[in-house]
Amino acid sequence: MTAIVSVERLDKSFGPHAALREIGFEIHAGELVTLIGPSGSGKSTLLRHLIGLTRADRRSHSHVRVLDRDVQHGGRLLGASREQRRRCGYIFQQFNLAGRLSVMTNVLIGHLGAMPRWRALTGRFTQQERDLALRALERVGIVGLAHQRANTLSGGQMQRVAIARALVQEAEVIFADEPIASLDPRSAREVMEILQRINREDGRTIVVTLHQVDVARRYCRRAIALKQGRLYYDGPIAGLTDVRLQALYENAGLDELESRQPDHRIATPLHAVG
Incomplete structure (x- = not known):
């Protein structure tokens, strides 16, 4: 299956701080994928790389491709026609x-x-x-x-x-950066239901960054989780057990937490198909 979004060896630093390190994954047509992780883990920075709003480190071997276009390679942003840019939509947290x-x-x-x-x-x-x-x-x-x-x-x-x-x-691909972060619970639910319906009815690929794990569980089938700028998890949302989530959002390592607790599956049912 051809990847709609392809990321290879993506590195991004702000001065001495490494915001993203060796990030790589693929997203296929029709997926509704959530990017999750603690504040400062690099979610929004990663999303901005996918749309070409931020450039990877110049000396990196990074490669970002969306649809049939190379967005950036080796720390260089590559040009795009109006038609190519139009095929990617971006939804901002502050509406814009x-x-x-x-x-x-x-x-x-x-x-x-x-x-x-x-x-x-x-x-x-x-x-x-x-x-x-x-x-x-x-x-x-x-x-x-x-x-x-x-x-x-x-x-x-x-x-x-x-x-x-x-x-x-x-837009064939919609990138949404924390689209419900400033909304009340009812409005947040309605916005996520709209995105889910668009994904299901139109087959549009949607990538959405979220802070709320319960929302990610309810509306998305796949999660890409970042921790301290590194890829922590990429797979079915059901694979993010409570133990894994605790390790993601706390300082303790996964091995230490698993030695203390049984590995149980998420109890909350997936109410929708992403």
């Missing part, structure tokens, strides 16, 4: 909306990469493109807010706008 613009316009911004440059520069959208945006807003449950200014929305509503923008962008 233009607050003074309407919900509709914020969603239509996702379509700029597919438009002729002269229309993109002038912001002239066709009725067909507006209909596309309305369908995306309907899918995320806020079509009634299409003409409201973005800065009047709640956090959960703003994140739905960001998801609708990625839909209008027609």
